[in-house]
Amino acid sequence: MTPLNSKSQERPARSANGIVMLLVGLGLILAAPVAIAVVPVKIVAVLLAATLVSVGLFVLCGLYALQPNEAMAILLFGDYRGTDRKTGLHWVLPWYTRKKISLRARNITSDTLKVNDKRGNPVEIAANVVWRVSDSAQALFDVDDYQAFVDIQVDTGLRDIASHYAYDHGEQVEGEENELTLRADAEDVAERLCVELAKRVAIAGISIDEARLAHLAYAPEIAGAMLRRQQAEAILSARRLIVRGAVGMVESALNDLGERDVVQLDEDRKAAMVSNLLVVLCADREAQPVVNTGTLYG
8 A cells, every 4th residue: 555645744843942931921020010110100100011911921822841752833824834842841932823742652452353364254353553653744734633543544454464364274275385374473464564554654644663463363153163173173183193103103012022022923913903002092092901811813
């Protein structure tokens, strides 16, 4: 997805020292009583005092303070004049409009979405995303509400990513043996999700610090069937391991009997012995010993 061209770009704003302007404003206000006391003409003294107080309040109205990881966008009659990122107390002319914006990292967890994976299986998925504003001008002026914009893009990006991966390997499809899955390759999926979201929110001046899957499960309507399938696959895998081990043990037993010349067995008896040993070794129940009181061939 190619982001739209942005019309805004953050640039530094000019501001005056807020401490100095605070002292000027307070000085003008405090000078009002002095003017009344010093000026002999009463009307002139009142007008001068009122003027000093008005100018002092006017000066104080231009003050604003910024904490670490905060910024102030400055506008003049709707025209963007720049963004102030310097911490502390600052001052601009009071008729400048100011919009404060946080540059701190923010954490959101998306709603749990029901989507279809690459094989069409319905799955439930959610993501945890850490993001921050990197360009205040784009965030404030290129989208209507950048926080809502991020929420929607997270949901959209998560749906798109989920459709490119299968939930797990399951039944192998030819040519998909080494493909990534949502369940087994969460780190790779999270990395791709982070890249995809970064492209989607770039128009809003947002950067993505981290994105990870917070929830992943089959949808309730197929969860039971998929659980039984996983259990069957686990049983088959365990059976393969048991049979492989049992064959090795039988082979070792026949070799040891032959090397030590404990007993001579013809091919039929070897086959019977192999069959019995495999039944004993692969059975779910413990073997019950049978004592043969006759001959081997009786």
